[in-house]
Amino acid sequence: xxxxxxxxxxxxxxxxxxxxxxVKEILELPLxxxxxxxxxxxxxxxxxxxxxxxNKDWNDQQIVDMCKRNAFSLITNDADFKDAxxxxxxxxxxxxxxxx
Numbered sequence: 493x494x495x496x497x498x499x500x501x502x503x504x505x506x507x508x509x510x511x512x513x514x515v516k517e518i519l520e521l522p523l524x525x526x527x528x529x530x531x532x533x534x535x536x537x538x539x540x541x542x543x544x545x546x547n548k549d550w551n552d553q554q555i556v557d558m559c560k561r562n563a564f565s566l567i568t569n570d571a572d573f574k575d576a577x578x579x580x581x582x583x584x585x586x587x588x589x590x591x592x
Contacts, residue, residue, distance in 0.1 A: 494572075497546050504546055512544040530561065548572070 497504045518524055526532035534557055542548040556576045559566050565579040571586045
């Protein structure tokens with residue numbers, strides 16, 4: 493997925509934007525309700541916008557949100573989290589320079 497997103501942005505972006513537009517349309521339907529308390533309070537629109545731009549993976553955004561809500565630290569070697577405003581435990585040398 494990352495290779496597709498990073499190496500083929502001209503193909504990725506229209507697909508991601510179409511997916512996001514459809515999800516936003518679904519979220520606005522009157523019969524659609526988010527029932528999980530945590531999921532219901534997430535800023536899905538901002539997360540979707542970041543995903544559509546190709547800036548952040550959808551799942552990564554949910555992981556960061558969960559860590560922030562619960563004051564968790566994240567153990568990862570995934571450099572995608574370099575800009576996340578959470579405590580990260582890693583041995584990834586590319587990530588170490590960004591860890592707070």
